[in-house]
Amino acid sequence: MTNQTTPAGGAGADQAATFPVLFLDDVVVLPGMVVPVELDPSAQATLDAARAGRTPTNHTSTDGDESTSRDPAAYQHVLVVPRIDGHTGVVGTVAEVTRVGRMPSGEPAVVLRALHRATIGRGTVGPGAALWVEADEIDESATPSERAQKLAAEYKTVLSSILQGRGAWQILDAVQRMTEPAELVASAGYAPWLDGATKLRLLETIDLEERLADLLTTAKDYLAEVEVTDKIREDVREGMEKTQREYVLRQQLAAIRKELGQLTGDGDADASVDYRTRIEAADLPEAVREAALREADRMERSPEASPETGWIRTWLDTVLDLPWSERTDDTTDITAAREVLDTDHSGLDDVKDRIVEYLAVRARREQRGMQVVGGRGSGAVLALVGPPGVGKTSLGESVARALGRKFVRVALGGVRDEAEIRGHRRTYVGALPGRIVRAIKEAGSMNPVVLLDEIDKVGSDYRGDPAAALLEVLDPAQNHTFRDHYLELDLDLSDVVFLATANVAETIPGPLLDRMEVVRLDGYTEDEKVSIARDHLLPRQLERAGLTTDDVAIEDEALHLLASSYTREAGVRQLERSVAKVLRKVATKLAMEQDVTTPVGVTVDDVTDYLGRPRFEPEAARPDGIPGVATGLAVTGAGGDVLYVEVAMMPGKPGLTLTGQLGDVMKESAAIALGYLRANGERLGLDTSPLADHTVHVHFPAGAVPKDGPSAGVTMTTALASLLTGREVRTEVGMTGEVSLTGRVLPIGGVKQKLLAAHRAGLTEVIIPKRNEPDLDDVPETVREALTIHLAEDVADVVETALAPVAQGATVAA
Numbered sequence: 127m128t129n130q131t132t133p134a135g136g137a138g139a140d141q142a143a144t145f146p147v148l149f150l151d152d153v154v155v156l157p158g159m160v161v162p163v164e165l166d167p168s169a170q171a172t173l174d175a176a177r178a179g180r181t182p183t184n185h186t187s188t189d190g191d192e193s194t195s196r197d198p199a200a201y202q203h204v205l206v207v208p209r210i211d212g213h214t215g216v217v218g219t220v221a222e223v224t225r226v227g228r229m230p231s232g233e234p235a236v237v238l239r240a241l242h243r244a245t246i247g248r249g250t251v252g253p254g255a256a257l258w259v260e261a262d263e264i265d266e267s268a269t270p271s272e273r274a275q276k277l278a279a280e281y282k283t284v285l286s287s288i289l290q291g292r293g294a295w296q297i298l299d300a301v302q303r304m305t306e307p308a309e310l311v312a313s314a315g316y317a318p319w320l321d322g323a324t325k326l327r328l329l330e331t332i333d334l335e336e337r338l339a340d341l342l343t344t345a346k347d348y349l350a351e352v353e354v355t356d357k358i359r360e361d362v363r364e365g366m367e368k369t370q371r372e373y374v375l376r377q378q379l380a381a382i383r384k385e386l387g388q389l390t391g392d393g394d395a396d397a398s399v400d401y402r403t404r405i406e407a408a409d410l411p412e413a414v415r416e417a418a419l420r421e422a423d424r425m426e427r428s429p430e431a432s433p434e435t436g437w438i439r440t441w442l443d444t445v446l447d448l449p450w451s452e453r454t455d456d457t458t459d460i461t462a463a464r465e466v467l468d469t470d471h472s473g474l475d476d477v478k479d480r481i482v483e484y485l486a487v488r489a490r491r492e493q494r495g496m497q498v499v500g501g502r503g504s505g506a507v508l509a510l511v512g513p514p515g516v517g518k519t520s521l522g523e524s525v526a527r528a529l530g531r532k533f534v535r536v537a538l539g540g541v542r543d544e545a546e547i548r549g550h551r552r553t554y555v556g557a558l559p560g561r562i563v564r565a566i567k568e569a570g571s572m573n574p575v576v577l578l579d580e581i582d583k584v585g586s587d588y589r590g591d592p593a594a595a596l597l598e599v600l601d602p603a604q605n606h607t608f609r610d611h612y613l614e615l616d617l618d619l620s621d622v623v624f625l626a627t628a629n630v631a632e633t634i635p636g637p638l639l640d641r642m643e644v645v646r647l648d649g650y651t652e653d654e655k656v657s658i659a660r661d662h663l664l665p666r667q668l669e670r671a672g673l674t675t676d677d678v679a680i681e682d683e684a685l686h687l688l689a690s691s692y693t694r695e696a697g698v699r700q701l702e703r704s705v706a707k708v709l710r711k712v713a714t715k716l717a718m719e720q721d722v723t724t725p726v727g728v729t730v731d732d733v734t735d736y737l738g739r740p741r742f743e744p745e746a747a748r749p750d751g752i753p754g755v756a757t758g759l760a761v762t763g764a765g766g767d768v769l770y771v772e773v774a775m776m777p778g779k780p781g782l783t784l785t786g787q788l789g790d791v792m793k794e795s796a797a798i799a800l801g802y803l804r805a806n807g808e809r810l811g812l813d814t815s816p817l818a819d820h821t822v823h824v825h826f827p828a829g830a831v832p833k834d835g836p837s838a839g840v841t842m843t844t845a846l847a848s849l850l851t852g853r854e855v856r857t858e859v860g861m862t863g864e865v866s867l868t869g870r871v872l873p874i875g876g877v878k879q880k881l882l883a884a885h886r887a888g889l890t891e892v893i894i895p896k897r898n899e900p901d902l903d904d905v906p907e908t909v910r911e912a913l914t915i916h917l918a919e920d921v922a923d924v925v926e927t928a929l930a931p932v933a934q935g936a937t938v939a940a
């Protein structure tokens with residue numbers, strides 16, 4: 127810098143003056159400014175040099191003649207050169223020392239007044255230890271251009287706004303009085319919002335217009351920035367004030383409510399404040415919390431006695447009672463799960479296998495971190511289908527125990543209203559959430575086992591279709607955002623294990639059945655019932671009767687008798703009741719009689735004693751010797767059953783009369799039976815002539831029970847053939863199968879249940895369609911051994927097997 131002799135910009139006076147240089151770090155001094163400078167050693171050296179040099183008066187002093195009357199120190203001039211970030215520029219400011227004194231901190235200092243700018247020239251020699259340079263004054267006497275005037279005016283406006291914003295009223299006043307553009311530029315030296323680089327530019331730029339334009343842009347940018355910051359600050363302040371105001375108002379409201387509560391004796395008056403605290407404290411998902419707080423707000427604004435307050439309160443209670451973030455940890459030990467199932471239930475091996483498979487797949491998917499949605503990964507929802515009392519509900523409980531989850535049962539029998547499942551809208555008086563939400567609440571966790579009991583008994587009417595709502599519950603694609611009408615919040619059901627039970631799969635609404643995997647529980651054989659009774663029913667009933675094994679011992683024979691002659695059911699409900707009855711008798715005996723030796727033994731005779739004569743005889747109850755009666759096997763809601771078909775003929779119009787509440791399918795199969803015999807009777811060696819002038823009457827006893835299905839086809843054909851031949855149907859034979867018009871025997875369902883029923887009823891032979899042969903694998907060994915099973919392909923074979931040999935002297939009836 128020191129060897130630079132040509133001033134930048136080239137403007138200047140003829141002769142160059144020499145000055146000692148005073149470097150100022152990060153301070154730019156523009157002409158007109160008065161600045162205090164601390165006298166550090168280097169500044170002191172510069173001043174000393176100035177004093178020693180007594181620079182000639184060839185500088186432009188604004189003091190004019192006045193200066194002569196001053197202290198000689200006033201004549202000391204220095205060239206102030208700013209050093210911004212360690213760099214120095216090419217222009218400095220000539221300044222005079224106006225005062226010598228001390229800083230407020232006590233350090234020695236001088237006050238400098240900047241006189242004019244000067245371009246820095248060559249370094250020269252001078253007295254003292256300071257650096258001396260030549261400097262050319264920059265001439266600023268030219269009249270400002272019109273543009274400069276305009277720019278200055280605009281800058282003045284912007285600057286005024288800035289100053290107003292900062293509340294610098296005195297400075298604003300001073301600025302307002304300024305008329306010279308150069309003066310305005312010089313005042314920028316004081317501006318704290320301008321950085322060193324900008325000030326340096328203002329110092330070094332020669333052209334006035336350029337300087338003004340630069341200043342104007344910078345000032346405008348700054349003003350815009352200030353306005354944005356102010357806006358943000360204002361917003362924040364307003365927000366805070368609102369929260370504070372709200373807080374204070376709430377406190378006041380709470381106090382008023384409390385006072386009111388004390389006046390009216392209603393202690394609940396500040397409940398809304400309570401709710402707010404409870405909501406804040408509860409572990410709720412964000413969306414739920416927001417909704418709850420919104421409702422709490424509404425509650426605060428509604429009068430205490432309004433019905434709306436009541437509704438909101440119930441709603442908030444429901445929301446707060448739901449276990450939004452509660453979950454239980456699953457047991458993933460499948461062996462342990464199998465043990466739980468085995469301890470809880472005897473037999474049912476294939477059902478347990480299926481359940482264990484289901485659990486194993488779930489556990490694997492969970493271990494792999496895959497989302498197990500409503501059992502999607504492990505097959506559909508399991509539906510346990512079977513007659514009453516076979517343990518469907520209690521198996522559901524066992525599954526929950528095996529998984530280590532909570533268990534809830536949702537009884538769906540007779541549900542006809544969609545709102546039962548999905549809740550009523552809150553606008554209804556007495557609205558409640560639906561059963562699914564209530565079940566989750568009852569479970570107290572978001573991942574319980576929910577048993578949808580009796581799903582086959584869901585009806586539908588004008589109140590909507592509950593099955594449709596259930597579809598959404600069971601559909602893994604939808605059930606993570608299940609919406610209850612009452613709650614109006616998304617409830618995630620994807621972690622719930624749904625199980626369903628039904629007596630018959632056929633009446634489960636189609637689309638629902640489609641989402642389920644049916645596992646059949648067909649009922650128990652007598653032996654199985656006895657072992658269930660011994661291992662499970664008896665211990666439970668002993669406890670209920672307040673007895674122990676030391677008090678009573680029931681013989682196995684007695685249990686067999688109970689199962690075979692006092693009950694006729696697929697499950698074990700009645701058996702359990704009979705056991706309970708026997709135990710009550712024993713308990714009474716123990717209470718009333720003295721000197722009873724314990725344990726009291728219960729034998730077959732004692733059972734008859736306690737319960738009266740057996741209600742069911744093991745052998746088939748059908749009277750012998752009547753042609754036209756055949757024993758069919760059927761499946762009802764209560765499991766398999768035997769049912770008798772009676773056929774009679776009476777003179778009259780040829781055709782059929784059907785009684786016994788038969789469904790359409792059954793009526794058609796009666797017509798097929800008759801049609802087949804009329805067409806093929808002679809080939810079978812039957813005299814079909816009576817059919818031409820007789821009316822055939824087919825009746826299914828137990829007329830009050832509706833019956834349907836095609837599987838009584840063979841039974842009706844056989845009964846009719848028996849009537850035509852006069853040969854009775856053997857009483858020990860039961861049969862089932864659909865018949866086609868050409869006489870083929872078509873397969874039917876429920877083989878296991880039907881065979882169990884035949885066995886229960888004391889039949890020894892059964893005829894089933896040949897194509898049902900694979901189903902025999904499901905039938906318990908003991909039952910298969912006890913029965914002679916005929917597999918029929920043609921109805922002629924059925925007739926031949928079932929009819930008794932021709933009785934001597936018999937004639938064709940009719």
Ligand SMILES: Nc1ncnc2c1ncn2[C@@H]1O[C@H](COP(=O)(O)OP(=O)(O)OP(=O)(O)O)[C@@H](O)[C@H]1O
Binds near residue numbers: 473514516662698
């Ligand atoms: N295999 C079994 N082992 C042990 N107990 C059993 C077995 N099967 C049924 N039970 C018992 O029989 C009783 C009736 O069973 P449960 O109530 O589960 O029948 P369900 O099939 O659900 O009948 P419903 O269709 O009428 O609801 C229960 O107490 C159950 O423990």
